[in-house]
Structure formats: structure tokens, C-alpha cells
Amino acid sequence: MKKTLEEHAARFDEIASEYDDDGSEEYRACASLVIEHAAPDEEDVVLDLGAGTGAIALALAPDAARVVGRDISDGMLAKAEEKAADSGLENVEFGSGRFRDPDYDGAVDIVTSNFAMHHLSDEEKREAISVIADLEPRTFVLGDVMFFGEPDPSEPFYSPEVDDPATVGVLADAFTDAGFSLTAVERVNDQVGVLVAERTQSGGIEAVDGETGLETSGGE
């Protein structure tokens, strides 16, 4: 992480009141893809991490049983709560929590995150994906800044002083190692995309036994 959690939280506290006024075409495309792929049904509990002012959580709540949003910025959370109250949605709640400690231990069917995880280092993203896998969601939809090609700070969405995006390959490895399979990869542009991961097992690496040719599970 290029800045501390407190520094990131303070940065978003400062812009919380205007955050919803901005939003590039790519950000909107990414958010729409996250919402489309999450597609909860009326029995699903959704956990949205790095929820910000609630763009994803509030869009999913009308179709889900319950949506829980977590973020490190009190300012962003206050705005999300205000919007939830205005919308009259009663099945959505927001609170403090971070990727590697979401402070939520209920059942989760779908985890979403949009434009937030790129603040973590690659090792921290791995830890976060592993913590999320332990919650046993069936699906994790991650929209974020991620590199499909060579990182290019002169292009939008990547400011090396605050951001730490991963390559799509690093994220794919982290998902696979945590027991997910990628079922969709959506490239919004060279530095923004959406990955859809379905949980296939409780962790470990699948391998093929050299003698029998059968798949073996490499540990739980």
C-alpha cells in the first residue's frame, strides 16, 4: 500500500461530498459490469467492499435479500447512509471494515468491489482475496484498475503515488490459489477491468496426478 489506511481514509473523507458528481465513462462502465455480473437474487446476501458512497450496494439492494457495505472512510460511509435513507431501502447497511478485515462474519453469497482494491499492494490483495474466500461466497465480482498491458501512468486511472494496481495475471493467480475460478474477464480499457470469480473449492491448488491422470486437490 503506497499510503497508510488512515491516509487513504482521510483522502476519501475529503472528497466524499463531491464524489458522486464525478465519474468517468470507464468508471461507469466498470460499475455497470460489476452490477450486471453480481446479479443477486432475492435470497442472496451481498458484501460490497470499498463501498464508498454506495454506488454498487444501493444498485444491488432492490434485487437482494440484504446488502452489507464496508469501507474505511467515515465520510464516504456517511454519504452512503444518507443515500440509503433517501432511497427508502431497508435491506442495506454500511459500516467500517477493510478488505483484509471486513468485520463481517455472517453468511455471504456474493462479494463485490468496484474501484477500491488497487490501493492495496499485490501481497495485500492476495491476503484480501484469501480472507474473502474464507467467507465462502459463491461469487466475487471485482471491478478495478488493473493492467491488461504495460502500466502507463500517463493514461487515466493510474497514479503511481497513490495507486498500486495489479496485472490481470497476478489477480488471476490470487483468485485461483484461493479456490476461485475466473468465469469472465471484461476489459473496459487497458487499465480498467472486471473479473468474475466463482468459488470452486475451499482453497489449495488442483493438480493432475502423473500416474492416474486424475485431478487431486493440493490441500485445503
Ligand SMILES: C[S@@+](CC[C@H](N)C(=O)[O-])C[C@H]1O[C@@H](n2cnc3c(N)ncnc32)[C@H](O)[C@@H]1O
Ligand atoms: C474510488 S472509491 C470507490 C467507491 C465505490 N466502490 C464506487 O464504485 O463508487 C474507493 C473506496 O475504497 C475505499 N478503500 C480504500 N482502501 C480500502 C481498504 N483497504 N478497505 C476498504 N475500503 C477501502 C475508500 O475509502 C473509497 O471509499
